[in-house]
Each structure stands twice: as structure tokens, then as C-alpha cells.
Amino acid sequence: MPSANPILVVHGGAGTVPDELRSQCQLSIRQAAEVGWKILVSGGSALDAVEASVVAMEDDPIFNAGYGSVLTEIGTLEMDAMIADGCSMGVGGVIGVSRIKNPIRASRVVMEKSPHVLFFGRGAEEYVEKFGMDLTDPQKLITERSIQRLERYKEAKKTYGDYIRPGDDPERREKYGTVGAVALDAHGNLAAATSTGGVLGKLPGRVGDTPVFGAGTYADKEIAFSATGVGEVIIKSVLGLKTKEGIRMGLSLDAASDYALDYLNTEIGGTAGLIAVTNKGEFVAKKTTKDLVFAIRTEKQFTDFCT
Ligand code: GLY
Numbered sequence: 001m002p003s004a005n006p007i008l009v010v011h012g013g014a015g016t017v018p019d020e021l022r023s024q025c026q027l028s029i030r031q032a033a034e035v036g037w038k039i040l041v042s043g044g045s046a047l048d049a050v051e052a053s054v055v056a057m058e059d060d061p062i063f064n065a066g067y068g069s070v071l072t073e074i075g076t077l078e079m080d081a082m083i084a085d086g087c088s089m090g091v092g093g094v095i096g097v098s099r100i101k102n103p104i105r106a107s108r109v110v111m112e113k114s115p116h117v118l119f120f121g122r123g124a125e126e127y128v129e130k131f132g133m134d135l136t137d138p139q140k141l142i143t144e145r146s147i148q149r150l151e152r153y154k155e156a157k158k159t160y161g162d163y164i165r166p167g168d169d170p171e172r173r174e175k176y177g178t179v180g181a182v183a184l185d186a187h188g189n190l191a192a193a194t195s196t197g198g199v200l201g202k203l204p205g206r207v208g209d210t211p212v213f214g215a216g217t218y219a220d221k222e223i224a225f226s227a228t229g230v231g232e233v234i235i236k237s238v239l240g241l242k243t244k245e246g247i248r249m250g251l252s253l254d255a256a257s258d259y260a261l262d263y264l265n266t267e268i269g270g271t272a273g274l275i276a277v278t279n280k281g282e283f284v285a286k287k288t289t290k291d292l293v294f295a296i297r298t299e300k301q302f303t304d305f306c307t
Helices: 019-041 046-058 103-111 119-129 144-163 231-236 239-249 253-268
Strands: 006-013 078-086 088-097 116-121 179-184 190-196 217-221 223-229 272-278 283-287 291-298 300-305
Touching: 006 019, 006 046, 006 272, 006 283, 019 046, 019 291, 046 078, 046 103, 046 119, 046 179, 046 190, 078 103, 078 217, 088 103, 088 119, 103 119, 103 190, 116 119, 179 223, 179 272, 190 217, 190 223, 217 239, 223 231, 223 239, 231 253, 239 253, 239 272, 253 272, 253 283, 272 291, 283 291
Parallel strands: 006 223, 088 116
Antiparallel strands: 006 179, 006 291, 078 088, 078 190, 179 190, 217 223, 223 272, 272 283, 291 300
């Protein structure tokens, strides 16, 4: 017997979305939400739903994950992802992969097949290949837009030096990315998934918040959580666990999210976006950045925003 009304929240990154990409972002986020929602309403698991929504966004070059990921300062691809199943407390992630078309699928293989939680680089790629995942040429995942964004970043670095930091868009008009999904299924189980190319112009080897359990991705029997923004401040504020701390203090999910984002801003410094859902049926999509691309799907509500 179903014990909960399903809920799905997906995000396509926080930051500043350029005007000319807004309608495409909205269409893409809506499509990603529909993919996961179809699974939830047919009685499928939260885990399958969040994986499917994230795969849809990894395949869509508008987002900074999978195909279309941003590049490191030397023009290479280093993607991170993590998936978490609140029901079993299963967690799996991959770090710095470049030959995997869908890092979130690889994360699930790590979670379900290995005795470990995280694999990095070539070891991650070779491990998931053993379970039937095809490896691809990284060049096939790099888009012309990603190349142009890196060129602009490098030009700006030449002019402004350290005023331009990894993740900054030189024109201050196209800074967004990372994708994620959280879900509550009809059986009352929670799951979270997050996938990213990281931040534009990052140093090779840099790892962001996405595969850091409790920071960029988190799920247990009470809350599922996915963050977006510049990873360094999300890691330092342990944003997922900060949100859970707010709930443990007796706050609503809405207030707990504000508490976590406020902590990030005042104690660490910076902005971020987050999505979360609880076993009580609360859900949020919150940001302190200018924009957050997200969609919320429940039986009563379908909202999508690029705001
Ligand atoms: N939030 C993605 C990253 O900083 O890598």
C-alpha cells in the first residue's frame, strides 16, 4: 500500500542565467522533471526517478553536467557525481571522470556493486566498464559552447588576473550549472542525485561539493538534498547536513533551508542554491544566488522556474 504522495524536485543549477537561454532552460528542466515524475507516478522508486531525471539533464548540453560540462583551465573534462538512497543509506559517487557519458549511472553502479562509496578518475571508469557501461571519447562530451566559455575565461584572466576566479563567468552573464534531483516515492523512500562538470576554469584535480556526502548531496530516511553553486563554500558549510541540523532543531524544511543558506553566507561567505524533500512531504527549492533553474512536481503542483 502506498504510504506517501510522491514528490520530485529537480534543479539545473544556480547562478545567473543569460536572458537568451532562459526559455530553453525552462523547457529542459520541465522535460527532466517529467522523466522522473513518470517513474514516481507509476509506483517506481525515488532512486530510479532521481537517476532518470539527472540522466536527462546530463544528456542536455544546456546544463553543466555530462554532455556540455564546463572545462578545466587546461581544456579537459573532469566530471563529478553522487547518488544516495535514503532507504538503504546506500551512497555511490565518481570523481574526475571524463570518459563516462552519464556519471550518475556510474555512481549508481558504485553504490550497488562495489564495497566502496567513491571512485576517482581512471579507476572509476575501469570499474564501471566491468559492469557493462561503455566508455566514450571525452571529446564527444565537449561542446563548442564549453570551448568558447573557457576561451572567454582565459582572456579575462589575462586582463584581470586573480580577480577572475574559477567558476566566474568573465562577462558575468553565464554562471550556472550542476544538475540534481530529490524525490519521495509512494513507499515513503527518499533519494538524491547530483552531477556536475564542476566550475569553469577549475584547476585540474579540483573536486567540488557534488560528490561530498553531506555537503552537495545527501539522503537518509528523513531528508533528501542536492546543492548547486560554487563547491568550495558548499563543502565548508556542509550544506546538506546544515539543512538537516535545522530540521533536528525543530524547524520546518523551509526554515531549515534558510538557516543553512544563511550559515553559508554569514560564516563562510557566498551564495548557493538547494533542493530538498522530507519524509513528511515537505519540499523546497531555495537560492541566495540571482537565479535557480528548478522544477517541482507533486500530484497537485507542477511549477518550473528559471528565476
Ligand atoms: N557545485 C559544483 C562544483 O562546485 O563543482
